Amino acid sequence: MTSSTSPGTAPLRVRSIPAGHDYVRHAVGAATGPATGPASGAAIGPSTAAAPDASTVPAGIVVIADPVLDPAEPSRWWPHPALEAADRPEVLDGTDLVHVHFGYEHRSPAQVAEFVAAVRSRGLPLVVTVHDLTNPHEADPAAHLDRTGHLVRGADAVVTLTHGAADEIRRRWGVGSQVIPHPRLMPVGITEPYRLRRLEWAGRHTGPHAVRPPERRTVGVMLGSLRAGVAAEGLLPQLADALPAGADLVVMVRSNALAAAHDPGHARHEAALALDTLAERPDVEVRSHELLTDDELCRALAGFDALVLPHRHGTHSGWLELCRDLGLPPVIPDVGYLVEQWGSPAGSYDPSAPTASELRRALATALGGPPVPARMADAEDSAVAAAHSALYRRVRTAVASRRGAGSDHVSPGD
Numbered sequence: 001m002t003s004s005t006s007p008g009t010a011p012l013r014v015r016s017i018p019a020g021h022d023y024v025r026h027a028v029g030a031a032t033g034p035a036t037g038p039a040s041g042a043a044i045g046p047s048t049a050a051a052p053d054a055s056t057v058p059a060g061i062v063v064i065a066d067p068v069l070d071p072a073e074p075s076r077w078w079p080h081p082a083l084e085a086a087d088r089p090e091v092l093d094g095t096d097l098v099h100v101h102f103g104y105e106h107r108s109p110a111q112v113a114e115f116v117a118a119v120r121s122r123g124l125p126l127v128v129t130v131h132d133l134t135n136p137h138e139a140d141p142a143a144h145l146d147r148t149g150h151l152v153r154g155a156d157a158v159v160t161l162t163h164g165a166a167d168e169i170r171r172r173w174g175v176g177s178q179v180i181p182h183p184r185l186m187p188v189g190i191t192e193p194y195r196l197r198r199l200e201w202a203g204r205h206t207g208p209h210a211v212r213p214p215e216r217r218t219v220g221v222m223l224g225s226l227r228a229g230v231a232a233e234g235l236l237p238q239l240a241d242a243l244p245a246g247a248d249l250v251v252m253v254r255s256n257a258l259a260a261a262h263d264p265g266h267a268r269h270e271a272a273l274a275l276d277t278l279a280e281r282p283d284v285e286v287r288s289h290e291l292l293t294d295d296e297l298c299r300a301l302a303g304f305d306a307l308v309l310p311h312r313h314g315t316h317s318g319w320l321e322l323c324r325d326l327g328l329p330p331v332i333p334d335v336g337y338l339v340e341q342w343g344s345p346a347g348s349y350d351p352s353a354p355t356a357s358e359l360r361r362a363l364a365t366a367l368g369g370p371p372v373p374a375r376m377a378d379a380e381d382s383a384v385a386a387a388h389s390a391l392y393r394r395v396r397t398a399v400a401s402r403r404g405a406g407s408d409h410v411s412p413g414d
Helices: 022-027 109-121 142-154 163-173 188-205 236-242 255-261 269-278 294-302 318-326 338-342 356-368 377-404
Strands: 012-017 061-063 097-100 126-130 157-160 217-224 247-254 284-289 306-308 330-333 347-349
Touching (some): 097 377, 109 126, 157 377, 217 236, 236 269, 247 269, 294 318
16 A cells, blocks of 8 residues: 655655654654554544744645554653554555654564565655664663664665764665754753853853852753663762862752662662762762653753763764753763764763763863854754755655656665
8 A cells, every 4th residue: 555645746744753752843843744543542633742933844744743642641652653564554544754763662673674664565765864873771782773774774765963973874784874963952932041041140150251259160960760871870970079179060860760779689779879979978969850841951951050961872962952952061971973963162071981080171171161152943943854855855756756667665875
């Protein structure tokens, strides 16, 4: 069964996996089409996740809303039913193109291969954005690479965020990628008041015309739920020792994760013990918290003078884009292509063996450098969305042409 629409005439209906992620809403556009296909018996309807401000889907593109998996949590898109297309082909009904971004780590490599085959059997173009070559939340990267390899080799077009990642994709799988930079992560209406507040505070307390002496500065670290890829016991003691005079360290961690990690049998028990020790220092605050709203998260981050990313491994990071949204200088672990993604001078460190001296230099760069350049948020969103729109139409036309010529595969290009 193939799409009933023809290229260039009807709106192109994109099944984005997912549609409701912050990145996708800014990079491709907010979902405007109805959800289609059953979601494991759950109620069907468009996601109620808030669309970003001043962002629209390019003309002629319809991003299909994620199915509502749970009416009590209507914005939750995972696990995405479309990834089950091999067993439930109806989940792709009403779709003209499939674009995979996130959320396939719960599927085995064989299941991902079957998903790719199911999309191809429908004659649907497949676009894949490689955000992570190394999944930041998994201890072993092998399975994620295997899954991603099936997607990349089976895709009609591959997108990634940096040239370094594109080079690695070519080396691993012999496939070219189109590089489309990461847009903002949060809506301007949430982040801009906090960014301006940070600039105002910095102007009052720094520089030759400061109105009063600088107060204590705050370095932040967000540990989230203490997942496997988040450093703590190796990084935080060294970071505390690296603090410059007049600086404090605030470590934020989900309260339920910290409580669980205090069990001696827990995989992150050593991290919990390290946090207990650090909390005894007068210049360190371990701040446990519940799940934060976007506004609460931005308010917390805006109270920092620098944010140290605690990634043990990874490829790109949404945290960097949130730092850019808020004008917050990051200290970046030298993993994957995070330094390239940031694109401006920044302090960095080796997360495999962090030292106080290295972190001290990185903090000096972050705390003593120029303000983070303000981003042209609407222009970035428009440019990134236009790049996706052009890619979708090019791939759809090429697939239709090749299908007419007896081939169902388009070789991904640059």
